[in-house]
Amino acid sequence: MKVFQLLLFTILFQNASCQDYGKLTYLEHLPEDLEEISGMESIEGSDLLYAVNDSGNEPVLYLYDQELGYYELTAPILKNNDWEDLSSYTNTVTGKTYLYIADLGNNKNKRRDLAIYEVDITDLEPKDQELVNIREISVFYSNQKDFPPKKKELFYDCEAFVRVEDYFYLFSKNRSSDFNGKTQVYRLKADGTSNNAQFLVEIEICNDSKDCLITSADVNSQGEIALLTSDKVFILSNYDEDFTNYDIERHDLNHYSQKESIIYKTDNILWISDEQTKKTGGNLYQLKL
Numbered sequence: 001m002k003v004f005q006l007l008l009f010t011i012l013f014q015n016a017s018c019q020d021y022g023k024l025t026y027l028e029h030l031p032e033d034l035e036e037i038s039g040m041e042s043i044e045g046s047d048l049l050y051a052v053n054d055s056g057n058e059p060v061l062y063l064y065d066q067e068l069g070y071y072e073l074t075a076p077i078l079k080n081n082d083w084e085d086l087s088s089y090t091n092t093v094t095g096k097t098y099l100y101i102a103d104l105g106n107n108k109n110k111r112r113d114l115a116i117y118e119v120d121i122t123d124l125e126p127k128d129q130e131l132v133n134i135r136e137i138s139v140f141y142s143n144q145k146d147f148p149p150k151k152k153e154l155f156y157d158c159e160a161f162v163r164v165e166d167y168f169y170l171f172s173k174n175r176s177s178d179f180n181g182k183t184q185v186y187r188l189k190a191d192g193t194s195n196n197a198q199f200l201v202e203i204e205i206c207n208d209s210k211d212c213l214i215t216s217a218d219v220n221s222q223g224e225i226a227l228l229t230s231d232k233v234f235i236l237s238n239y240d241e242d243f244t245n246y247d248i249e250r251h252d253l254n255h256y257s258q259k260e261s262i263i264y265k266t267d268n269i270l271w272i273s274d275e276q277t278k279k280t281g282g283n284l285y286q287l288k289l
Helices: 002-017
Strands: 025-029 037-042 049-053 060-065 069-074 085-090 097-103 115-120 134-138 158-164 167-172 182-189 196-204 216-219 225-228 232-237 247-252 259-266 269-274 283-288
Touching: 037 097, 037 216, 037 269, 049 085, 085 158, 085 216, 097 158, 158 225, 167 196, 225 259
Parallel strands: 037 085, 037 259, 158 216, 216 259
Antiparallel strands: 025 283, 037 049, 049 060, 060 069, 085 097, 097 115, 115 134, 158 167, 167 182, 182 196, 216 225, 225 232, 232 247, 259 269, 269 283
């Protein structure tokens, strides 16, 4: 068995080393159970990588350790309608750490059950089998009137969000028929006192619907927000609460795949993953800014 595993690792390593990943550094091939990975998160001081799959998969949170493998924590009280991203927040007053699961996938723009799930992971351990201490925050878009809207107004799919201080910021995956290269930004109170995601502004990303759709987001300790597409990363900085002012920086990856997840491992190192499509993808990459 050990000889077979060594041979398999050698083949996979040689195959990976022969591929061109552009500006990305290949780290490893993810476990088969994460081939439809749609969201990742890491917590400062922990080596664990938190991950979820998107629609069509079980409501499971994966705790992945690069050395030890992965653990599954089920959420039997939840349904994975379309889990698309993860974020986290540590309350410095109480010392509690929360993980947020964005059930915001909305391909047809007609869902009325959008939600963000808050999970208290302060004392969570890999040996646990189920997620407990879950709070549901319902989400409605302030400017959506029709379910679904007209094809040229399909602005209400979201695969990218972050928590910054007291607010969630949602970045839409623009599916409108006359794609204009922009993502809509929404703000939602994180304490659950409101479910109204307030429309703030449109941010121009790039104007090709094949590779300019926002699929994930993360924020570092400096408040910089990374937005991911299939072959680009955009960094938002110097923004105010209303996003009336902001700076945006573009990074071309020179590598195209179905990238669905991005996290900051440090303030200037990003980890990115893509879904497995046939014989490609399903990998974890690193990008140094």
